[in-house]
Amino acid sequence: MSSCPSPLADDLVLDWWTGDLGAAEARRVERHLLSCGACSARAELLPALAEGVRTLVREGRLPSVLSPTVVERLQRDGRRIREYRVAPGGGVQCTVGPDDDVVLARLSARFGGVTRVDLVRQSGNAPEERYTDLPFDAAATELIFAPPMDMLRAMPASVEIMRLLSVEPQGERLLGEYTFNHSPWPRE
Numbered sequence: 640m641s642s643c644p645s646p647l648a649d650d651l652v653l654d655w656w657t658g659d660l661g662a663a664e665a666r667r668v669e670r671h672l673l674s675c676g677a678c679s680a681r682a683e684l685l686p687a688l689a690e691g692v693r694t695l696v697r698e699g700r701l702p703s704v705l706s707p708t709v710v711e712r713l714q715r716d717g718r719r720i721r722e723y724r725v726a727p728g729g730g731v732q733c734t735v736g737p738d739d740d741v742v743l744a745r746l747s748a749r750f751g752g753v754t755r756v757d758l759v760r761q762s763g764n765a766p767e768e769r770y771t772d773l774p775f776d777a778a779a780t781e782l783i784f785a786p787p788m789d790m791l792r793a794m795p796a797s798v799e800i801m802r803l804l805s806v807e808p809q810g811e812r813l814l815g816e817y818t819f820n821h822s823p824w825p826r827e
């Protein structure tokens with residue numbers, strides 16, 4: 640059974656859908672709802688999720704972490720999804736196609752006992768990029784990361800390391816490290 644450390648209330652989700660929330664709170668609800676498997680599965684029962692996902696895709700506002708329910712919804716809506724599943728310590732050859740709507744990095748990890756998850760991305764000599772306090776499902780076996788498509792399309796051939804960290808009072812614990820050997824789509 641899926642579980643969430645801090646579930647969203649149904650009326651909050653409905654307020655989000657009807658546009659009754661302020662921008663900052665709406666963004667927080669969006670991020671959580673679309674990223675958390677437990678909450679999005681529960682919200683599947685609300686018309687809000689289907690409609691909300693369609694709107695966010697249209698406006699290019701998908702958050703960086705998606706729940707499996709939202710990925711299924713995108714597939715049902717006919718979106719072209721390219722996926723890379725990577726185990727901790729593993730690596731993959733990856734690219735982005737001209738017709739892809741979404742590219743997903745499906746990072747296997749265990750989240751039992753975890754209270755906060757950060758994702759760190761490191762590419763070449765560029766400064767590392769950190770996504771803090773990501774929504775996650777404690778019962779899930781992966782985190783589904785969707786990098787911004789414009790950034791991905793602009794990326795040269797490079798090696799990118801992603802690390803999932805559990806942030807704990809005693810410090811950080813590595814949940815997994817994943818290597819993406821990226822090649823741009825060949826030009827004709």
Ligand SMILES: [Zn+2]
Pocket residue numbers: 643644645646647671675676677678679774
């Ligand atoms: Zn949740």
